[in-house]
Amino acid sequence: MKLGIVGLPGSGKTVLFRALTGGLNPGEQRNRQDPGLGVVKVSDPRMDFLTQYHKPKKVTPVHVEYLDIAGLTGEGKQGRSIGDKLLSIIRPLDALVTCVRYFDSASSGKPSPLSDYRTVEEEMILSDLSIVEKRLERVVKDLSRGRKELSEEFDLLTQARDLLNEAKPLRLMKEVEQNEKLRGFAFLSAKPQLILLNTGENKSPEEARQVLSEFAEHIKDQPNVSIDWLYADMEAELAGMSEEEASEFLVDMALEEGAKERIIKRSFELLNLIVFFTAGEPEVRAWSLVRGRTAVKAAGTVHSDMERGFIRAEVVAFDDFKSTGSLVAAQKAGKVRLEGRDYVVKDGDIMLFRFNV
Ligand SMILES: Nc1nc2c(ncn2[C@@H]2O[C@H](COP(=O)(O)OP(=O)(O)O)[C@@H](O)[C@H]2O)c(=O)[nH]1
Numbered sequence: 001m002k003l004g005i006v007g008l009p010g011s012g013k014t015v016l017f018r019a020l021t022g023g024l025n026p027g028e029q030r031n032r033q034d035p036g037l038g039v040v041k042v043s044d045p046r047m048d049f050l051t052q053y054h055k056p057k058k059v060t061p062v063h064v065e066y067l068d069i070a071g072l073t074g075e076g077k078q079g080r081s082i083g084d085k086l087l088s089i090i091r092p093l094d095a096l097v098t099c100v101r102y103f104d105s106a107s108s109g110k111p112s113p114l115s116d117y118r119t120v121e122e123e124m125i126l127s128d129l130s131i132v133e134k135r136l137e138r139v140v141k142d143l144s145r146g147r148k149e150l151s152e153e154f155d156l157l158t159q160a161r162d163l164l165n166e167a168k169p170l171r172l173m174k175e176v177e178q179n180e181k182l183r184g185f186a187f188l189s190a191k192p193q194l195i196l197l198n199t200g201e202n203k204s205p206e207e208a209r210q211v212l213s214e215f216a217e218h219i220k221d222q223p224n225v226s227i228d229w230l231y232a233d234m235e236a237e238l239a240g241m242s243e244e245e246a247s248e249f250l251v252d253m254a255l256e257e258g259a260k261e262r263i264i265k266r267s268f269e270l271l272n273l274i275v276f277f278t279a280g281e282p283e284v285r286a287w288s289l290v291r292g293r294t295a296v297k298a299a300g301t302v303h304s305d306m307e308r309g310f311i312r313a314e315v316v317a318f319d320d321f322k323s324t325g326s327l328v329a330a331q332k333a334g335k336v337r338l339e340g341r342d343y344v345v346k347d348g349d350i351m352l353f354r355f356n357v
């Protein structure tokens with residue numbers, strides 16, 4: 001899962017990035033223009049249990065990659081669209097984390113979160129609009145030369161353009177996700193998005209929640225958007241501590257857990273992802289999969305050969321495995337099932353794929 005942190009300059013993206021990842025990966029060369037990359041292992045108590053049980057040579061949790069992406073200017077209003085370089089970085093991402101300032105800043109003064117968010121949104125809308133218009137021009141030309149097969153795309157693009165011209169994001173148009181002809185554009189205003197309110201230490205949780213309710217009103221009709229808040233500065237400090245220091249710090253601050261785990265969880269929900277496991281003595285590994293996908297697709301995430309030569313999957317739910325205490329006991333209790341290619345994988349399934357290539 002690849003998430004890009006975007007937002008206005010000075011909104012606290014880099015601080016948020018440190019809060020979520022602990023900072024850049026060691027040894028990474030960094031060109032000022034390039035986004036910082038941080039990889040986070042998703043902790044999961046179920047993995048701990050499986051590791052205890054199998055004592056594997058290797059343990060591989062699900063990874064989340066965060067990119068710290070500078071480059072949005074907030075100058076969408078002046079008609080400036082997002083540059084090609086930035087677009088090429090943002091396009092392939094699974095989702096965006098939009099960082100919004102809710103702390104007083106020396107350079108920008110008092111925060112105005114919703115209006116800042118709208119500025120970012122506007123810049124994305126403009127960027128999509130310029131892509132739609134360019135493509136429309138081409139399509140109109142080709143239509144006039146008799147390429148009738150383009151008429152559906154023409155209708156869709158026209159609809160998209162009208163929506164964008166009303167300053168509305170493309171995630172409001174369901175065809176963008178559903179129709180082959182539009183999906184390929186990877187429009188920014190259609191990307192799943194987690195809005196994070198970066199809250200100053202002198203603001204109370206109630207104040208943060210009040211602002212979030214204004215956001216909730218603004219995004220209420222939009223699918224694939226969720227909102228949350230955190231004290232990014234404090235969380236960044238937390239991320240730099242040893243485990244011991246961190247737990248003391250949490251107690252001092254009367255917090256239960258860092259925001260990192262919560263934000264990962266939210267991202268999973270936003271992207272509609274579940275986790276399944278493959279487990280044995282060589283490796284215990286967690287995999288993410290879009291909810292609703294079948295066993296044969298799960299096999300494909302592990303290895304393309306497994307998808308191609310799929311025969312069946314042996315499946316046991318993690319909870320059944322844990323409560324029976326061993327694979328043999330689970331088998332005896334009839335909890336290990338043989339499933340075919342169309343079986344819909346559930347969160348927590350432990351899977352063994354039989355395949356033949
Ligand atoms: N008080 C406070 N200051 C913050 C917070 N997050 C960022 N800042 C400050 O805001 C400035 C810009 O932060 P930075 O992460 O570099 O912003 P970026 O341009 O979006 O990457 C820095 O001086 C930070 O120390 C926060 O949560 N609370």
Ligand SMILES: [Mg+2]
Nearest residue numbers: 013014015070
């Ligand atoms: Mg920065």
